[in-house]
Amino acid sequence: MDPSPPTDLSEEKTRLRKAFRVARREHVDALPQTMRALLFLRPPVPVVQKIPEAAIVGLYFPHAYEAPALSYARWFHERGHSVALPRFESREAAMAFHRWDNPLDEESLKAGPFGMPQPDSDTDSVVPDVLFMPLVAFTANGQRLGQGGGHYDRWLEAYPDTLTIGLAWDVQLAESLPHEAHDRPLAMVVTPTRLYETPALQKRDR
Ligand SMILES: Nc1nc2c(c(=O)[nH]1)N(C=O)[C@@H](CNc1ccc(C(=O)N[C@@H](CCC(=O)O)C(=O)O)cc1)CN2
């Protein structure tokens, strides 16, 4: 008998999500609370250089163990960029992005259908030119393992020219990840110690 029967790709992704979530939690729990946001205070210069002045910047409202993205939101806002966050009309609806007019005001966000804070229904729907994306794991060549909703992949299928940038802790780096046809690669990944520039970025720059 085969001692390790092959599992299908989605089972493998589920297994990896579990393992990387544990690693991420242990890593972040070991960091003093007050230091965590400081490690993602502002985007690195090579990232900023790729972002046109008028670009609409999509970010995310981070949960406790994801790379904290809110300093970036304030940084882009202060420089005159429109900042947008994911919004879901319902659990079944496709992910959209809505403008977050004042990233200093977390009170303006309302709990969405998945419990995440999101811009309210009266905000403008926009299409970001640049997306900073949360992730569970990534590879040095820009593969991304997300939460398993497929929301970003579906959004990027509709807007394939978006500049995609992952934000991650160093422990989220995977040697390799299962690849499915719908997976959209990241152009760059920022961690507290490194900036990964991937083949998808080189392809854009050509
Ligand atoms: N902070 C943050 N915001 C984000 C994301 C994220 O990963 N982090 N998203 C990233 O996409 C989008 C929403 N994320 C979601 C991810 C999964 C499910 C979901 O339905 N998950 C399944 C379980 C999947 C699994 O782990 O097997 C479920 O809850 O039943 C819903 C929303 C947009 N906003």
Ligand SMILES: Nc1ncnc2c1ncn2[C@@H]1O[C@H](COP(=O)(O)OP(=O)(O)OP(=O)(O)O)[C@@H](O)[C@H]1O
């Ligand atoms: N472009 C797409 N069109 C249709 N279905 C898709 C597309 N992209 C992903 N899916 C479906 O979404 C589900 C989850 O995909 P996947 O495991 O790649 O999610 P993920 O990228 O980890 O999640 P997320 O982007 O929400 O963080 C899969 O069942 C997949 O078939």
